[in-house]
Structures are given as C-alpha cells and as structure tokens.
Amino acid sequence: MSGTEGSDGARAEAAGDGYEAVIGLEIHVQLSTETKMFCGCRLSFGDEPNVHTCPICLGHPGVLPVPNRKAIEYGLQIAAALDCEVAPRSIFHRKNYFYPDNPKAYQISQFDIPLASNGRLNEVRIHRAHLEEDAAKMIHVGTSGRIQGSDASLVDFNRAGTPLVEIVTEPDLRSGAQVREWGQLLRATVKQLGVSDVNMEEGSLRCDANVSIRPVGSSELGTKTEMKNMNSFRYLERGVEAEIERQKQLLASGGRVVQETLHFDPSSGELHSLRSKEESHDYRYLPEPDLVPLAPTAEMLAAATASLPELPAARAARYRDDLGVSDGSAQLLSFETEWADFFEGVLAHDEGLEPRVAANWVTGEFAAELRKQGDQGLSDTKVTPDSLGSLVEMVSSGRISHASGKSVLESMVADGADPRRVVEEQGLEQISDSGELEKIVEAAIEGNPEPAEQVRSGNEKAIGALVGAVMKETRGRADGGEVNRLLRKHLGL
Amino acid sequence: MAESGLTAATAASTAGMIASGEVSAAEVLDAWIKRSAGDDLNAYLWRASAEQAAEGVAASGDGPLAGVPVAVKDIFCTAGVPTTAASRILDGYIPPYDAAAVRRVAAAGMPMLGKTNMDEFAMGSSNENSAYGPVLNPWDRSRVPGGSSGGSAAAVAGGLAPWALGTDTGGSIRQPAALCGIVGLKPTYGSISRYGMIAFASSLDQCGPITRDVTDAALMLGVLEGRDELDSTSVGIKGGVSSPSAEDLSGLVFGVPSALMGEGVEPGVRSVFEATLEKISSLGGRIEEIDLPHAGHGISAYYVLAPAEASTNLSRYDGVRYGNRVPGSDLIDMYEQTRSAGFGPEVKRRILLGTYALSSGYYDAYYGRAQRVRTMIVRDFDAAFSGVDFVITPTSPSVAFGLGEKTEDPWTMYLNDLFTVPMSLAGIPAISIPAGLAAPAGGGPDLPVGFQIAAPAFQEQKLLEAAFALESAIAFDGSAGRAAG
Numbered sequence: 001m002s003g004t005e006g007s008d009g010a011r012a013e014a015a016g017d018g019y020e021a022v023i024g025l026e027i028h029v030q031l032s033t034e035t036k037m038f039c040g041c042r043l044s045f046g047d048e049p050n051v052h053t054c055p056i057c058l059g060h061p062g063v064l065p066v067p068n069r070k071a072i073e074y075g076l077q078i079a080a081a082l083d084c085e086v087a088p089r090s091i092f093h094r095k096n097y098f099y100p101d102n103p104k105a106y107q108i109s110q111f112d113i114p115l116a117s118n119g120r121l122n123e124v125r126i127h128r129a130h131l132e133e134d135a136a137k138m139i140h141v142g143t144s145g146r147i148q149g150s151d152a153s154l155v156d157f158n159r160a161g162t163p164l165v166e167i168v169t170e171p172d173l174r175s176g177a178q179v180r181e182w183g184q185l186l187r188a189t190v191k192q193l194g195v196s197d198v199n200m201e202e203g204s205l206r207c208d209a210n211v212s213i214r215p216v217g218s219s220e221l222g223t224k225t226e227m228k229n230m231n232s233f234r235y236l237e238r239g240v241e242a243e244i245e246r247q248k249q250l251l252a253s254g255g256r257v258v259q260e261t262l263h264f265d266p267s268s269g270e271l272h273s274l275r276s277k278e279e280s281h282d283y284r285y286l287p288e289p290d291l292v293p294l295a296p297t298a299e300m301l302a303a304a305t306a307s308l309p310e311l312p313a314a315r316a317a318r319y320r321d322d323l324g325v326s327d328g329s330a331q332l333l334s335f336e337t338e339w340a341d342f343f344e345g346v347l348a349h350d351e352g353l354e355p356r357v358a359a360n361w362v363t364g365e366f367a368a369e370l371r372k373q374g375d376q377g378l379s380d381t382k383v384t385p386d387s388l389g390s391l392v393e394m395v396s397s398g399r400i401s402h403a404s405g406k407s408v409l410e411s412m413v414a415d416g417a418d419p420r421r422v423v424e425e426q427g428l429e430q431i432s433d434s435g436e437l438e439k440i441v442e443a444a445i446e447g448n449p450e451p452a453e454q455v456r457s458g459n460e461k462a463i464g465a466l467v468g469a470v471m472k473e474t475r476g477r478a479d480g481g482e483v484n485r486l487l488r489k490h491l492g493l
Numbered sequence: 494m495a496e497s498g499l500t501a502a503t504a505a506s507t508a509g510m511i512a513s514g515e516v517s518a519a520e521v522l523d524a525w526i527k528r529s530a531g532d533d534l535n536a537y538l539w540r541a542s543a544e545q546a547a548e549g550v551a552a553s554g555d556g557p558l559a560g561v562p563v564a565v566k567d568i569f570c571t572a573g574v575p576t577t578a579a580s581r582i583l584d585g586y587i588p589p590y591d592a593a594a595v596r597r598v599a600a601a602g603m604p605m606l607g608k609t610n611m612d613e614f615a616m617g618s619s620n621e622n623s624a625y626g627p628v629l630n631p632w633d634r635s636r637v638p639g640g641s642s643g644g645s646a647a648a649v650a651g652g653l654a655p656w657a658l659g660t661d662t663g664g665s666i667r668q669p670a671a672l673c674g675i676v677g678l679k680p681t682y683g684s685i686s687r688y689g690m691i692a693f694a695s696s697l698d699q700c701g702p703i704t705r706d707v708t709d710a711a712l713m714l715g716v717l718e719g720r721d722e723l724d725s726t727s728v729g730i731k732g733g734v735s736s737p738s739a740e741d742l743s744g745l746v747f748g749v750p751s752a753l754m755g756e757g758v759e760p761g762v763r764s765v766f767e768a769t770l771e772k773i774s775s776l777g778g779r780i781e782e783i784d785l786p787h788a789g790h791g792i793s794a795y796y797v798l799a800p801a802e803a804s805t806n807l808s809r810y811d812g813v814r815y816g817n818r819v820p821g822s823d824l825i826d827m828y829e830q831t832r833s834a835g836f837g838p839e840v841k842r843r844i845l846l847g848t849y850a851l852s853s854g855y856y857d858a859y860y861g862r863a864q865r866v867r868t869m870i871v872r873d874f875d876a877a878f879s880g881v882d883f884v885i886t887p888t889s890p891s892v893a894f895g896l897g898e899k900t901e902d903p904w905t906m907y908l909n910d911l912f913t914v915p916m917s918l919a920g921i922p923a924i925s926i927p928a929g930l931a932a933p934a935g936g937g938p939d940l941p942v943g944f945q946i947a948a949p950a951f952q953e954q955k956l957l958e959a960a961f962a963l964e965s966a967i968a969f970d971g972s973a974g975r976a977a978g
Contacts, residue, residue: 055588055589055590058814059809059814060570060588060589060590060814060815061570061576061578061583061586061588061691061692061809061810062569062570062588062592062688062689062690062691062692063688063689064687064688064723064724064725065725066722066723066724066725067725094805096804096805096808096851098808098811098828100811100813100824103809103813103814104808104809105805105808105809105811106805106808147824148823153824155813282852282853284804284805284848284851284852284853284856285851285856286801286802286805286851286860289694289695289696289726289802290692290695290724290725290726291725291726292725292726
C-alpha cells in the first residue's frame with residue numbers, strides 16, 4: 001500500500017517560475033484474456049520462451065487474424081469505465097515497420113476510428129482507447145543491452161499477439177505527482193474491472209508520458225518529449241519532474257526543447273535520449289483487409305455497462321462523502337481493491353464501528369504492522385477483516401486501551417491470533433473501576449516523590465514519569481486520559 | 494502422348510467411374526501420377542510420389558469425389574510439403590499447416606498430385622515471373638500459359654492433372670484458363686476461405702477452380718465454398734452449389750460493355766466473341782449494350798491497390814523466422830540482403846509501387862483515390878445488374894502471346910487484365926470458358942479464346958447454369974492441348 005504525499009498545488013507552486021507543465025499519458029494495458037488477440041495461443045507470463053506460438057502469431061505465410069471476442073468485451077468494459085463514446089464501426093489498420101519483434105512486419109492496431117473516444121476519468125479527459133496486439137519480447141545478449149552492439153538478439157514470441165488496449169489521455173496533467181496519483185487511479189480502475197493484471201514490473205501495464213512546458217496562462221503547447229515505459233508510477237513521477245526541470249532550465253538558458261524520446265534512470269536520476277523523433281517511422285497505415293469493421297451490438301454495449309463494478313473513483317467518493325473517511329485513507333483504500341474490500345469487511349463486523357476510525361486502523365496501524373513483519377501483503381496475512389473489526393471495536397468501546405490494541409495487533413499479524421482471546425489471556429481489559437485506579441495513582445505519587453514535587457512546583461512535563469509508573473503497574477490497562485485526570489486531581493492541579 | 498482412357502476423363506466422370514466400381518481410386522491415382530511425371534511444361538514445382546499422394550486421403554475416402562486427384566497452386570500452404578509461391582525467398586520453406594482449401598479437398602478424399610508453378614507471389618499475367626522458370630502453353634510451347642495460375646492452367650489443359658486449384662487477384666484464374674482453353678472460375682470474394690493462401694492483395698485474392706469443363710468447376714466450388722472461422726472475411730455461398738443442367742438461356746439478359754472493348758482487342762478474339770454472342774441469342778438469351786463508365790480505370794486503380802496491399806503482405810519475408818536469410822553486417826543490412834536476393838524484379842517493382850502509394854503525404858493521392866475508383870466500379874456493376882443478368886467480355890484481349898514478348902513493358906503486360914480486373918475490384922464472381930480458337934495477331938496456329946461471364950455477388954449457381962448451357966452450345970474441343978502435353 002502506497003502513501004500519499006504533497007498535493008499538486010504545492011508542487012506547481014514550488015515551480016513558481018512562470019512555466020507550467022503539460023503532460024499527457026499513453027497507457028498500454030495487456031488484457032488478461034485466456035488467448036491472444038488474433039489466434040488461439042494461450043497467454044502466459046514467465047513460461048519457457050516460444051512455447052505459446054502458432055503459425056498466426058509467428059506471421060507465417062498465408063495466415064489470417066481472427067479477433068478475440070473476449071478482448072473486444074474487455075475493451076468495451078474499459079471504454080465504459082472511462083466514460084467513452086464507443087464507435088459504431090471501428091476499423092483495424094496495419095501499422096507497418098520492420099523489427100524482429102514484429103513477426104508480420106505490421107502491427108494490427110486501430111488508427112483513424114478507434115474503439116472508444118471522448119472519455120474522462122476524474123480530472124483527466126480520455127482522448128481515445130483502442131485495441132491492438134503486443135509485439136514479441138526481445139532479449140539482447142551481450143554488454144550493450146540494445147540491438148546495436150549485442151552479440152545476439154533473441155526473440156520470445158510468447159508475448160506476440162497479446163491483446164492490448166492503448167489509452168491516450170488529453171494533455172490534462174500538470175505535475176509528476178498528479179501523473180502518479182492519476183496513474184494509480186487508472187490502474188486501480190482497470191484492475192477493478194478484472195480485465196488486466198496491471199502489473200507494471202511485468203509489463204502488463206506500461207505508461208509513456210508526453211511532457212512539455214509553457215508559460216503560465218498560455219494555451220499553446222510547447223514542444224514535447226516522450227518518456228518511455230517506466231516500470232512504476234513512482235519512477236514515472238520522478239522522471240516527469242526531472243524532465244520538467246530540464247526543460248525549464250533549457251528554456252531559461254535560451255535553448256529550445258527538441259522532440260525526442262527519453263529514458264529516465266531512477267538509480268542515477270538522469271535522463272537519456274533514446275532516439276530522435278525526426279527519424280521516426282512512416283508507418284504506412286493501411287486499413288487491415290483481413291478484418292471486417294468492429295461493430296459492437298447493442299447487447300454487447302449494454303453488457304459492458306452492466307458489468308461495471310463500483311469503480312475506485314466512485315468508491316473513494318463514497319468513503320469520503322458518505323462514511324466520513326479522511327480523503328487520504330479513502331484514496332488509499334479505494335485505489336487498491338483488496339484493501340477496500342478488507343476495509344468493508346472490518347466495518348461488517350459491527351455496524352456501530354466508526355468508519356473513519358476503522359479506516360485509520362486499516363491504513364495506519366494494520367498496514368504498518370504488515371510492513372514491519374516481513375513486508376506482508378493482504379494476501380499473505382492470517383488476519384481476517386472480522387478479527388480486525390473485533391479489535392477496533394474493543395478499542396473504540398474503551399474495553400482495551402489504544403496501546404493494548406497495538407500490542408494485540410502485533411500478535412494477530414504474527415500468528416493470526418484471535419484478539420478477544422489475547423485480551424483475555426493477557427488480562428488487557430482496561431481498569432474500568434475508577435476506585436481501583438485511584439489507589440494505584442495514589443501509590444504512584446507516593447512512590448515517586450521527586451517528579452510529584454516537580455509537577456507541584458510547575459513543571460508539568462514531569463507528569464510523564466508518573467503516568468509511566470501507573471501504566472507499568474496496570475500493564476497498560478488504564479485509559480491514558482483517565483490516568484492523567486486522576487494524577488492532576490491528586491497533585492492538586 | 495496419346496490420352497489414355499483414365500486421364501482423358503473429366504473429374505466428374507472419373508468420380509462416376511470410381512463410384513460405379515469401373516475403376517479403383519488406386520488405378521486412377523496411378524494413371525495420374527504417371528501422367529504428371531511426364532510434365533514437360535514446367536507446370537509442377539513439386540510432385541507427389543504415389544505414396545505421398547495416397548497418404549492422408551485413404552482414411553477420408555468415400556465421398557462422391559474421393560479418389561479424384563487434384564493439382565494445387567504453390568500459393569497454398571501444405572503441411573510438410575514445400576511451399577514457395579514460386580519465390581526464392583521461400584526456398585526450402587515447409588509450412589507447418591494446411592490451407593483451408595487444401596483441407597477441404599483432402600477432406601473430400603482428393604489426393605494431391607503436386608504443387609503447380611505460378612508467377613512469383615501471384616504477380617504476373619504470363620507465368621514468366623516464377624523464380625523456377627516459366628511455364629509453357631501446351632497448345633504452343635513457344636507461348637505463355639497466362640498467369641499467375643499458369644502452372645495450374647497448363648497442367649489441366651495439358652492433361653497433367655484432372656483439375657487444379659488456382660487463385661485470382663485481378664484475373665489470375667480466368668486469364669490463364671482462357672489462354673489454355675479450359676474453364677476458370679473466380680468466385681465471389683468471401684465465398685471461399687483464404688486461410689493458408691499466401692496473400693498477395695488480401696482484399697482481392699480469391700481461391701477458385703481451374704477445370705476442363707463447367708460441371709467440374711461447379712463440383713470443385715461445392716467442395717471449396719463455405720464460411721471458415723479462420724477467415725473473418727469468409728461467408729460461403731448461401732444454398733451451396735449444385736451441378737448445372739440448364740439447356741438454354743431463355744429470359745436471360747447479357748450486357749456487353751462495348752466502350753471497354755475498344756482498340757487493343759485482337760481481331761481473332763473479337764470475332765470469337767461475336768460468334769459467341771450469336772450462340773447466346775440462339776439459346777434464347779438477349780444481348781444488351783451496357784455502360785461501365787469507370788471500368789476503364791480499373792487497371793490503374795488495381796495497380797495501386799494491389800501493390801499497396803502486397804507491400805505490407807510481403808513485409809513478413811524478412812529472413813528472421815523462416816525461408817531464406819542472407820547474412821548482413823547488422824539487422825538492416827540482413828533485411829536488405831535477404832529481400833534483395835529473395836524477391837524477383839516484378840515483385841520488387843510492386844513492393845516499391847505499393848510502399849510509395851502508402852507513404853505519408855501520398856496516401857490520399859494514390860491509395861485513397863484508387864479506393865474511390867473501386868467504389869465507383871462497384872456502383873457501375875450494381876447499376877448494370879439492375880438491367881442485365883450477366884456482364885460478358887472476352888476474358889483476355891489476346892490469345893496466348895510469345896514467351897518474352899511482353900516482359901520488357903510492364904504496362905502492356907498489365908493490359909492483359911483489362912477485362913478481368915473490374916470484376917475483381919467489385920468482388921463479383923466471373924467465369925472464363927473456352928469459346929473457340931483464333932489466330933494470334935502476329936500469325937501462327939490457332940489458339941484458344943476465353944469468354945468471360947460475370948454475375949452479381951453470390952450468384953454462382955446462376956452463373957454456372959448459364960456457362961453450362963453456353964459451353965454445350967460451343968462444344969469446344971480441348972483435346973489438342975492435352976495431346977500436346
């Protein structure tokens with residue numbers, strides 16, 4: 001679970017040098033269909049190379065593509081989730097270029113009439129979303145790591161023909177942090193649909209950013225550079241920030257931005273130019289004659305809309321507006337479905353639970369304890385939503401102190417212990433009889449005359465030692481507020 | 494070589510003889526294996542041994558056409574059997590799968606006699622563009638058989654195969670059938686699966702039968718047609734196809750696009766065409782003048798569209814995964830060396846044309862405009878078919894021409910397709926039947942003249958009926974071609 005940091009406003013402000021950044025994203029989402037986009041080969045990640053291939057995805061002579069119905073359905077679900085208009089007849093094109101990862105020497109993609117367009121996800125407009133096929137994976141043997149200067153280049157066609165949806169935003173983003181936050185929202189949204197693994201490290205979600213800057217108030221777009229395929233939104237955020245800074249310095253020193261493709265190295269923080277756009281290919285787009293136009297039926301469109309679950313943006317709004325959960329927690333929970341589901345499981349334990357408090361436990365203490373104990377994820381933990389709910393209930397009702405709650409949580413995360421049993425076995429229930437507590441307080445003052453005297457003579461900080469003594473005696477079972485109140489009463493404050 | 498009883502028969506009568514027990518499938522196969530082994534036309538690029546031919550069909554064998562062998566154009570992928578599309582770039586390529594049409598004929602129990610020669614990647618009208626040498630016309634070995642299905646046409650006309658599979662993109666079945674004195678049918682685009690047929694121009698390519706007579710063409714079409722899940726553009730022919738039996742043409746109207754038949758049509762071809770019109774009338778058919786105002790631009794549009802599609806279809810031959818690879822100093826050099834060595838001059842010409850036509854900045858002027866012409870031609874036919882049942886033309890402006898006669902001038906060569914290209918652009922079915930013999934313009938012995946009949950999309954049955962009635966009236970004798978073979 002990732003944390004939030006710095007608001008966009010703050011960052012834009014910090015730039016404060018008369019320029020604003022204009023950023024658009026191109027996101028490739030690998031669909032998690034059973035089979036490839038245009039043939040029956042299975043999709044897989046991490047299998048032996050070249051085991052999921054056939055004449056079609058190897059581009060043998062004479063083969064023809066047949067579109068994957070499931071991929072089209074997934075595409076329509078994405079279109080619906082992004083509030084897009086779906087084209088009544090969208091067209092596949094051939095995008096021609098020679099490269100060993102491109103077996104037919106053309107990629108089947110959509111060009112002038114994409115599946116979907118004119119959508120929106122929160123503050124960012126979606127320009128288009130279209131279907132296409134992925135290229136094969138290349139591995140360059142040797143030190144260079146690139147095709148030039150490598151000893152050999154190997155091609156794994158398992159990935160060739162994997163269905164992709166490419167989502168292109170309008171240039172509506174203004175900072176690296178906003179790119180990260182919105183990117184996380186998009187990823188969560190697609191994940192919620194269940195149409196992709198959206199794993200950036202494995203490449204099932206890949207994001208390129210187009211970055212330019214312009215004087216604040218201008219409506220023209222500056223020359224953009226393209227940042228390729230970062231494997232996390234955090235790196236993308238840093239890369240985008242570095243690029244914005246580079247462009248500002250360039251303009252400030254009288255230079256100009258050159259259209260190019262950049263790679264950001266997160267370890268060094270440096271930007272490298274990959275290739276100049278001026279030598280970019282002429283893709284010689286041609287309507288794919290082997291495929292008929294893609295014309296979704298009314299039933300397909302209705303099914304896509306009907307299949308939409310509650311999406312992260314709506315969920316965050318519901319947590320915030322209806323449940324009173326803090327903005328940060330609402331986002332943290334709803335951008336990761338399993339956390340949101342867990343949170344709702346906690347609430348289900350007892351309808352009297354305060355959602356804001358439960359959310360703080362889930363995103364705060366619980367998440368931190370998981371990290372502390374071997375960096376566990378929700379899928380690893382033995383803690384059930386119901387048991388965490390019962391813990392939160394015990395703390396909220398004052399049956400155990402917050403401090404005890406944290407120590408119980410530690411046992412729960414360690415071995416899946418039942419919180420009620422831990423409380424019982426360790427006698428953690430708070431001393432609710434104030435007469436009993438009062439005796440302990442009096443004993444603490446008598447046993448610690450020095451700090452008691454200091455408090456009486458005006459050094460209020462010294463009360464901490466007395467509180468500590470009471471807590472030690474009660475083994476944390478006393479309510480901190482109550483202990484404080486009683487100490488002050490007996491010290492005559 | 495004299496015609497033996499078995500190889501003299503059409504496919505239909507061979508099937509009848511096998512069904513009645515008069516001969517066995519093994520005897521038929523043996524006769525054809527021996528006959529095809531005598532190929533001196535360079536019609537075959539690969540011939541099956543008796544064992545290979547029998548293999549795989551033994552099990553599937555009691556359909557009505559079981560045991561009738563077939564020759565297959567080398568553009569169809571055949572599992573385990575070399576497939577080159579007559580190109581050096583696919584030298585040694587052995588496909589891992591069978592084309593849909595190949596599966597269909599195998600499922601009908603037909604042994605494959607061999608793979609036939611053709612123009613490289615089906616680009617040509619004379620079969621002189623084969624990387625494996627030209628095919629000779631069985632009627633006159635100094636002349637071409639037409640193209641691109643020249644090997645299939647010469648094999649059938651020369652008695653080296655009972656029938657054959659061909660493909661037609663702008664006339665590649667009909668024109669060689671005409672020049673060899675046999676029947677060639679290009680069905681409606683979408684009636685037969687293109688899966689496994691090596692693509693030249695995907696929006697035009699269509700598989701079809703090359704046969705001795707119209708009945709055989711109907712039988713083979715019946716085997717081939719049908720929707721195939723592996724070809725998104727295939728739909729099949731509603732109602733299927735049955736053997737034609739029409740005896741006259743009464744009530745049918747035949748449209749002649751006279752304007753299209755200006756100069757350039759040989760006098761001999763013209764007179765056979767006119768004689769055929771009279772036969773139509775005598776069978777009760779009516780002849781009408783029609784106008785196809787844009788058909789004359791068909792060749793120009795075709796030679797933009799087909800190369801454009803070809804340029805992308807042929808990009809996959811890059812030396813990376815299969816076929817010939819010529820090593821290079823780096824990746825780009827390997828691509829260049831491989832493709833320079835692998836493709837012949839006509840293929841290179843069309844790749845260059847097509848690449849140019851699709852380049853950014855030229856797309857609208859070339860590809861876009863050609864598409865618009867294509868649309869107009871489609872409308873021309875729609876309009877014509879509102880008044881007539883068929884459109885008829887000579888199949889080719891000339892009879893078979895001499896080897897090397899037109900190789901220096903691509904445009905003259907392209908004009909061979911003048912009458913066949915418009916139907917391809919419109920996607921409609923058209924058949925060429927032999928209509929008689931005529932002397933070549935430059936003199937010499939008489940050679941076959943083809944007569945083309947085109948019908949609206951998916952009206953194959955009606956087309957075959959008319960062709961059958963006319964064929965009976967013409968009573969063309971093709972035995973001279975087979976005797977020569």
